[in-house]
Amino acid sequence: MDTDRLTWKVSIVGPTGSGKSSLISRIVYDSDNPASTQKMILRKRISVPYNGGSRNVDFLFQELEEAKNAEKFLMGSTAILVTADITSKDSLSYSEDILKFISRFERKPLVVLLGTKMDLRYEAVVWQDELDNLAKKYGALSFLVTAKNSNEVPKVLEQISSRLLEKVASKRK
Numbered sequence: 001m002d003t004d005r006l007t008w009k010v011s012i013v014g015p016t017g018s019g020k021s022s023l024i025s026r027i028v029y030d031s032d033n034p035a036s037t038q039k040m041i042l043r044k045r046i047s048v049p050y051n052g053g054s055r056n057v058d059f060l061f062q063e064l065e066e067a068k069n070a071e072k073f074l075m076g077s078t079a080i081l082v083t084a085d086i087t088s089k090d091s092l093s094y095s096e097d098i099l100k101f102i103s104r105f106e107r108k109p110l111v112v113l114l115g116t117k118m119d120l121r122y123e124a125v126v127w128q129d130e131l132d133n134l135a136k137k138y139g140a141l142s143f144l145v146t147a148k149n150s151n152e153v154p155k156v157l158e159q160i161s162s163r164l165l166e167k168v169a170s171k172r173k
Contacts, residue, residue, distance in 0.1 A: 005056040008164055011074050013064040014083030015094040019116035020063045022147035023083065027157060028061065032147040048161040057161060074102065079110040079160055086115045086126040086144065092134070099138040110163050111140040114156070118146040 012020045022032045028042045044059045064070040074080055080102055084095035095113065102111055113135040115126060128144060135142035141159065145152040 005058060006164075006168065007058040007060065008078035009060045009062070009076060010079045010081060010160075011062050011064055011070075011077040012081045012083065013070070013074065013098055014114075014116075015085070015088075015091045016065065018083040018085040018088075018091050018095075019147055020083050023081070023114070023116065023145065023153070024061050024063055026147040026150065026153050027059075030150055032149075046157070046161070048158070048165060050162075050165050055165060057164075059157075074109075075105055075107065077109045078164060079112065081112045081114055082140070083114050083116050084126060084131070085117050086124045086131075087117055087120050089125050092126045092130065096134055099134065099140060103138050108139075110160065110167065111138065112156070112160060113138075113140045113142040115142070115144040116146065118144045118152065119148040120146075 012024060014020055024042060025031050025033055028044045041060050041062045044061065046057050046059070047054045048057050062073065064073055082095050082098050082102070085091035099111065099113065102109070113131055115128070115131045131142040131144070141163070143152065143156045143159070145156055147153070
């Protein structure tokens with residue numbers, strides 16, 4: 001790739017209480033304290049392994065409460081993370097509405113469906129296969145995560161980075 005640094009705008013959208021703020025806080029500050037995100041654009045700078053080397057990437061994260069009222073923000077996103085609380089069927093239904101809405105965009109961002117609150121898996125009413133089926137239906141990736149610890153979130157960020165790097169490389173060929 002020709003550039004030293006890439007910048008990607010990532011929007012996180014989902015129903016109220018689905019863990020958006022905590023997820024951003026975990027990514028940017030390695031904390032699950034949502035108070036630190038303050039509903040603004042936050043940057044996370046990482047180095048991503050790619051083709052035997054690495055690329056520097058700036059992720060610009062923005063949290064959006066309502067997808068339909070934030071269409072102009074979503075349309076300019078490189079990736080959209082859609083959150084669904086696995087302890088709520090209503091949350092999954094709301095997330096499906098968001099995925100349906102995003103699928104109509106002319107310019108296709110990378111879309112990821114995140115089943116959040118995996119730390120509450122014993123209270124889950126939404127399962128991995130439901131997430132996977134919904135993600136497949138709308139051409140999205142799917143993952144189960146929790147912001148309570150830092151185990152899954154870096155893996156998800158790595159997968160997103162790899163997919164976006166592949167997308168960039170294919171456009172340049």
